[in-house]
Amino acid sequence: MSVVVRTIARLLLPWVLAFGGYVIMHGHLTPGGGFQGGAVVASAVALVVIAFGAEGLKGQKNLFSFLEDLGAIAFVALAFLGIGSTFFRNVLAGGGGLFGTPVPFGPNPGWLNTGGTLPLMNWAVGLKVLAGLGSVVLLLALFGGKEDG
C-alpha cells in the first residue's frame, strides 16, 4: 500500500488497540464487552494486513490459535470457579477483593472494580474473539486471493 495508508495505519494502530481494550475492560459497565472489544482489536489486525501485507504476520498464526485456545479454556475455568455452589456462580462479586467492590445503590460514574468474574470472563471472550477473528482475517489474506485457494 502507499505511504499515506501505511503512515495513517501506523498512527491509528495504538488508538484502535486502546479502544478495543477499553471496550473489553468496561464490558460490565457500558455497552460492549468481550466480543465487541475483541472484534475491534481484530480490526487492527485487518488494518495491519491491508497496510503492510499478510506475509509479515504469517508466523503469528500459531500464536493466534494458542491465544484462542487459552481464551476458551480461561472462560470455562472461570465458570468452574463457582462449582463449590454452582457452575457459573459469581464467587468474586461483592467479596471485596479483585472486582469485588459491592456496587453502591443509585446513579454512579461506573466503578470499574465491580462485577466479580464478569470482567474476567469479558477478557477471556475478548482474547478468544480477537485471536479467532484475527486468524480468520490473516488466513483470508494469506490464501483467499488465489484461484485454487
Place this chain on the structure above:
Amino acid sequence: MNIMVHAPILAIAVPLLGAFALPLFAKVHRNLRDLWGAAVAGFTAAMAVALAVQAFTSGIQVYTLGAPSPTDTVVAGGFPIRIMLVVDALSAFMGLITTVLGLASLVYAWRFLREDQGKTLALTLFFLLWAGIYGLEYTGDMFNFFVFLEITSIAACALVGYRTWESRPPEAAFKTMALYTLGGLLVLLAVGILYGEYGALNIAYLSSKIRGALVDKVALGLLLGGLLMKAGTVPAHMWAPDAYGEAPAQAAIVLVGNTQASLYGLWRVLFTLFGGALFAPQVGWLVVALGTLTLLVAVLMAVIQVDLTRLIAYGAVSQIGYMLLGVGVGLTVLSGRPEFGLVAIRGGVFHMLNDAATVGLLFLAAGAVYRAVGSKDLRALGGLGHDLKWTGGFFLLGALALAGVPPLNGFASKILIYQSSFQLSPILAAIAVLGSILLLAVFVRAFQGAFLGPRLTKAEPAPLSMLVAMGALAVLVIALGLVPGFFLEHLVNPAADALWRGRDLYLAAVLGG
C-alpha cells in the same frame, strides 16, 4: 462438594473444556493428547450414566447455573430467571444414546484416523459436538437450546468438511451449513417471538403460559420447521446423504446422535413446551404424515444409490421417519390417551436407541471398507468378505437389524410402531412394513455387492480398536433384540412416560409444586 449434584453441567462443561485443551496437549505430545481425550471421555460418560441412574430412580434432576444452590430454580415471585438444566427420564435416555455413540466413535477413531490427516482437529471437533449434543438434551431453556443447536451445527459441519484435500467433503459441508443455518434461524425467530410475548426463555415457565394464541402457532410452526430441517426429514432431507456420505465414519455416527438430539428437541417442544396448548391432533397428523413421507421417500432413494455410505445415509433418514411415525401417532391421540398411543411413543423412543446402535454399526463397517480399499462405490467393490470377515459380519448384522428382521433390535421397536399405527390407520402400518421390506432388499444388495463374490483386491483387515467399537455396537444390537423387555421396562417406558404424561412433573420440578 457432592459431585453428583453437578453431574448435568459436568457432562457438558468437561467435554467443552476437553475440546479446547486438546490442541494444546497435542502440541506437547500426541500420547498426552490421547490420554487427555480418554480421561475426558471416560469422565463425561460416567457423569451421563450416573445422571441417568439418578433421573430414572429419583425423578427429574434440576441444575440452576449461577444460583446459590443448584435447586434454587426460581427467584422471589416464582420467576425462573437463571439458565437451567432439566434432566427428566427422556433427557437421561437421550444422554445414554449420546454416550454410547460418543464412546464408540472415539474408540473407533483411535486407529481409524491418521495423524497426517487432521486427527487432532477431528478429535477437537468431536468433543465440541459431543458437548453440544449433551447440552441440547439437558437444557431447560429455549435460548440455550438455540445456542447448543448452533454449537452442534458448526462442529458437525466442520467434521463433515475438514478433509479439504478431497473435493466432495467441503461441498457437502457447505450444503449442510446452509440448511443448518436456515434451521437455526427459524428456531431463533421462534425463540424471539416467545420471548417477546412472555418475557421468558425457560421451557417450563413458557409452557405454563402458552395458551395457543396466533403468535404461539407461528412460533410452533417455526420451531417445527427448524428442527425437522435439522433432523433431516423429507422434504428438507437433501443435506443428510451428503453429510453422512462424506463425513468420515467416526464423525458420521456422532452426526446420527446430533440428528436424534434435534428430534428430542422436537418432542420436547411438542409435548412439553406446547403440551398445554392442545394443538395435538392436527400437529400429530402433520408429524405422522411427514414421518410416513420421510420413510417412503428415503427408502425409495436408497434403492438407486451406488455409493455405500450414501445408501446407508438414506437408510438412516428412513429410520427418522419411523421415529416420527411412532411419536406422531402418540401425539395425535394425546388428548384421549388410549393405550395404543403410549405404545406408539414407546416404539418411537425405543427406535431411537435401536437406530443409534444399528446405523452406527453400519457407518462404522462402511468406514472400515473405505479404509481398507479406498473406495465406497458399490459398482467397483466386491469380494471383501474374504479379507474383512468381521466387518462383513457386522455389516450384515446391522443391515438385517435396520430392515427389522427378528430377532434383532430393529424388529423389537418396529413391531410396536406397526401395531400402534395400525390402530390409527391401517394404511400407515402398511407403508411402514413396505418401507422395511424395501430396506431389506436394498441392504441385501449392498451386502452382496460389497462383500460377496470373487476377491477383486487384497484388503487390509480392520485394526483392533475399530473392531472393538463395531463389536460393542453389534452386541448392543443383539442384546436389544433378544431381551427388549428388559430395556423397555428400565429405559424406554420411563422415557415414553415423560412424554405421555410427564409435562406436569416437568413444570413442577422447575416452578415448584
